[in-house]
Amino acid sequence: MYKDMIGKQSEKVKNVVERGMVKRFVESIGDSHPIYVDEEVGKHSRYGANITPPTFPRIFDYGVVEGLHLPKKGLIHGEQNYHFERPLLVGEEVYCYTGVKDYYEKKGKNGLMGFLVTSRYGEDKNGNLIFTEESIVIINEAVREAMKV
Amino acid sequence: MKQLVELHTNDSLEVTLEPVSRMDLIKYSGASGDFNPIHTVDEEAKKAGLPGIIAHGMWTMGNLSKLFTPYYEEGFIQDYQIRFSGMVFLQDVITLKAEVENISDTFSDFKVKAVNQHGKEVIKGKIRFSKY
Known part of the structure; x- marks a missing residue:
């Protein structure tokens, strides 16, 4: 059922790298370094502003791929890859969207496992790419069966 | 503290949480x-078979x-690839490790992982640190 979704994408959604969100995020991973949270340190850094750690794009809104329904429970996060052209800056606008890159099935010890590969993108307001993200989630047979009901 | 650019192949960074x-x-x-x-409520984790x-x-x-994080004046994380290979439970003691694998003029590649108190890898992957 996910095969048909390959190639589909969401509409772009405007996000803002909010200072308060960055502060709370870095606290939650024990990484409250001044380069992320201290305005003066950011201003005098080579970036001219505070930046974010690489997994911060986790919190952005990427919009919805029409017709893509994921189970609320039972997903296993298999892999996560990020590529950055540069670090994200606190305060900047980021235009985010997502798409289904691939879907395949493999025999595993819990039956036929489904692997859904999704991509996520973040661009600046001129359409220049800032980062891409690729994520693989594993959906087991029992969960897929339950969704057909 | 050493600069990241001073690290050589097989040198490593390590922190235990x-x-x-x-x-x-x-x-x-x-x-x-x-x-x-499943990350916060015991009953929900149990229902999920954990x-x-x-x-x-x-x-x-x-x-x-x-x-x-301390090295952002020297460069930034250009690529960060992770495979999730094990679960992390409450009270687990996680050690974070990065080992220099390869160095060029423009980047340093690291093997990175997090291991638990039993020495089991819970996540594992690579970081390419792009240098200015």
């Missing part, structure tokens, strides 16, 4: 917006990159 607490995971749920209850709540994979991945 405090034991994982429920509050760590509650905070990450709030900060990340991932409120899947022995107890488990950390978000992204919490561990988020922690691991902090080995590189």
Whole structure:
């Protein structure tokens, strides 16, 4: 059922790298370094502003791929890859969207496992790419069966 | 502190975290917006067939990159690739490790991983640190 979704994408959604969100995020991973949270340190850094750690794009809104329904429970996060052209800056606008890159099935010890590969993108307001993200989630047979009901 | 550019092949960075607490995971749920209850509510974890709540994979991945935070004047994390290979439970003691694999003029490649108190790898992957 996910095969048909390959190639589909969401509409772009405007996000803002909010200072308060960055502060709370870095606290939650024990990484409250001044380069992320201290305005003066950011201003005098080579970036001219505070930046974010690489997994911060986790919190952005990427919009919805029409017709893509994921189970609320039972997903296993298999892999996560990020590529950055540069670090994200606190305060900047980021235009985010997502798409289904691939879907395949493999025999595993819990039956036929489904692997859904999704991509996520973040661009600046001129359409220049800032980062891409690729994520693989594993959906087991029992969960897929339950969704057909 | 050494600069990252002074590290040689097979040199490594390492930090051991405090034991994982429920509050760590509650905070990450709030900060990340991932409120899947298997990370915070015991009954929901049990219903999902787990022995107890488990950390978000992204919490561990988020922690691991902090080995590189002090070096942002020298460069930035260009690529960060992770495979989730084990679960992290409450009270687990996680050690974060990065080992230099390859160095060029423009980047340094690291093998990175987080291991638990039994020496089991819970996440594993690579970081390419791009140098200015």
